Amino acid sequence: MSALLSVSDLCIDVTGSDGPMRAVSDVSFDLAEGEVMGLVGESGSGKTLTCRSVLRLLPRKVAITGGRIELAGHRVTEMTERQLATVRGPVGAMIFQNPTAHLNxxxxxxxxxxxxxxxxxxxxxxxxxxxxxxxxxxxxxxxxxxxxxxxxxxxxxxxxxxxxxxxxxxxRPRLLIADEPTTALDVTVQAQILRLLLDLRDSLGLAIILVTHDLAVVSQTCEKVAVMYAGRIVESGPKPAVLGRPCHPYTEGLVASQPGGGVPGTLLKAIPGQPPGLSDRPPGCAFAPRCPIARSSCESAVPPLESAGPAHRTACPHWSELGAAA
Amino acid sequence: MRAGAPRRRWPPALKAGLAITLAWVALALLADVIAPFPPNDHNMQAILHPPGRPHWLGTDNFGRDVLSRILHGARVDLLMGVVGVLIPFVIGVTLGAVAGYFGGIVDAILMRILDVVLAFPWLVLLMAIIVVLGPGLKSFFIALALVGWVSYARLVRAQVLVIRSADYVAAGRSLGYSTGRILWRHVLPNAIAPAIVFAMSDVVLVILAGSAISYLGFGVQPPTAEWGLMISEGQSFIFTAWWMTTFPGIALVLLALGFSLLADGLAEYLGVRE
Incomplete structure (x- = not known):
């Protein structure tokens, strides 16, 4: 099955008052026709920039500085604005978090x-x-x-x-990018909209990138998940594998912080600390300062993605320790 | 709001302004029919006739009927107001929208020109240009076009600066709309309300300026009936024939009032804060 969308080694820089800063680093993923992928992460993890870059809808002062994006045969990264206008709409389209503000x-x-x-x-x-x-x-x-x-x-x-x-x-686009489409809606409406998206996928063969910070939404809708942290994909793979047997301590922390698993009446688990800002990302694994299984080697070099199962990739070299500890 | 939401009510100021303005337009259009005398008919038997039958608002020093001249003058003054605002409006809105949307060097140059024009007192600059071009209505309109656009450009630019980063503009881009389409169909209709409101009050300023310039002898030339000109002609008779200046003055105030109310009402209706 050839991919409808293929993103490889995508890097995005944000230019601030003190020069460009890397906001998204080396992001790669593929999406097939009719597939629904969840892109999960906290605010500032680069998930919105990543999905917007697929149609090159980046704000001023934000630029793609590396990598390739190919959407249905169009090399999005190399197109002019005029060419892009023919892709936006008929090939790929986007819906946004706040429908009120996005309608004229x-x-x-x-x-x-x-x-x-x-x-x-x-x-x-x-x-x-x-x-x-x-x-x-x-x-x-x-x-x-x-x-x-x-x-x-x-x-x-x-x-x-x-x-x-x-x-x-x-x-009639082939790809729909949904940037937190249900965040501004109340829960019952949320479920209806997600249902609608899945119905449309089934009837139109639409591929969907669903950007969200809500794992519950992902588990209801997606086949694939990519988890982003501090501008990188730290774990990706089929939904049952990623959410059922997380192979990155960050994903594990996210899953553990969801309600439902714990004893009723107890506090939900939280991941201690804050994600690093754009300007103070550590040289090694960005999650190391908050990681329960980090060791000194984690802080020196960015760990490469390695395979943790069929189509399941993680950026944690110590992933095999995870299931045992939990 | 749900389907069938009540339509927004018209503010009283809007109704009153519209009524007065439309009344003037009707009077001007029907001047030939309702004016009791031709506006330039000299009647040597009724020079400086005080208000009364058959000259309800009196006659001037040539025996011309003041009421008839006011009705015919409304045509000239309304034309001055409307054309004198429309030209700067179109120029200013266009330039302001382009400057605000694209920013950068275009914006910088336009804003510096605007600063220069704004540095001069409006009426003085207007008169200076008219004097250079020679008296007449055409010069008046050209001068207004050169001077008047700045207010509209500034208003629209400020709005466009905000609206260009509105989410529905991003949504338009995500559907492959061209820059021109986004600017004219999506940004401008949302940015233009303050300019429209200002245009209504600008009509007042332009009519007053036109009258002032006619009064000074650089605008409409005699014997055309125009309110400013009538006031100026009546000046030397103000103690013997007060009606020659008073009634055109009242007409001017009433028309100005109409447009002012229209501006206020529209501002309220469109939700523009001044």
Missing amino acids: PVMTIGNQIAEPVRIHEGASRAEARARARDLLVQVGIPDPDSRLDQYPHEFSGGMRQRAMIAAALAC
Whole structure:
């Protein structure tokens, strides 16, 4: 199975007041058609930059400084803005955390969903409107005919997220990047939106990158997981392996900090300490200062990814000690 | 808000402003029909006739009917106000949007030019340009275009600076929209409200400036009926024929009031804070 998306050795720099700083280092992963991958990490771990770089949607002062991204045969890393505009929408599209802020407040929902169709497919006003209507039905918005002419403020949070998904899917992309799509929604709506994404995957063969810090979301939806810490992928592999038998102390800490495993009434386990900031990342393993099994060798060199099982890779050289200690 | 949310109510100021402004527009359009006399008809039997029948607002030193001249003058003054604002509005909004969105060298150059224009008192600069170009309505409009755009450019630029980093702009980029489309269809409609509100109050300033410039003899030329000109012509008769200056003055105040209320009401309606 050839990959729809292939990211290799991606490096991203953020330029601050005192020069460029490495925010994402040597990130590599592949994604096949129809596959759902969870990209997990804390705030500042580089997961959002990584997923945005797939469509080269990085903010000013943030630049890809190394590596390659190939999406459905397009070398994203080498394309001009003009070429990128033909990929964004018809090949890959993105949905965001805050649907309220990501919809234009002075444009009707119908026009916002129809706009990409008109641009990329040169559809007529009527054709685009018909497509927008179908999309509203597809994402589960009742009464699409009157909804088309409403403005975002007339929609609820969950409905806005559905509308944003409809706009993202308007040109039938093959990859959907979902950057914390459910974080701003309440729990019941969250489950509906995740359900919707999975249904769309099944009906359209859509590949999805789901960026989240919520392991529960990952365990409900993804086939693959990549865990990021301080700008690197520290563990990746099939979901059951990564979440069921974590092979990196950071992943293990994340899994242990989830509610459900422990004795009711006791405090949830937390990982002590804070992740390092952009400017003070240690030379060796970035997790070493917080790691229960770190030793002096961890602090000198960045550990390479090694295999811990079929398609399961970890950046901890001491991963075999983990299961035993837990 | 849910489906069927109540439409936003029109603030009273907006209704009143719209009523006064539209009334003036109607009067100006119908001037030929409702004015009792032709505006430039001299009547030597009724020179400096005080208000009363048949000259309700009196006549001037040539026996011209003041009411008829005010009604016809409304055309000139409204035209001055609307055209005199529209040209700077279009130029200023365009330049401000481009400067704010792209930033960098374009922005820097434009903002320095703007600083230079702003450094001069508005009316003085306006008159200086008109004097150089020669009197007349055309010079007035050209001068306004050269001077007036700065306010719009500054207002729109400030808004665009904020809105260009709005999330819906990022969302537009993620769907492959071109820069031009994002700027005109997504950024500008969200950035333009303060400029529209300012335009309404600017109409007042421009009409007053136009009247002032006509009063000084550099604008509309006699015998055209124009309020500023009428006030200036009546000045020497202010003690014998007060109606020659008072009624055009009241007309000017009423039109200005209409646009001011319109500006306030629109600001409230569009949620623009000044």
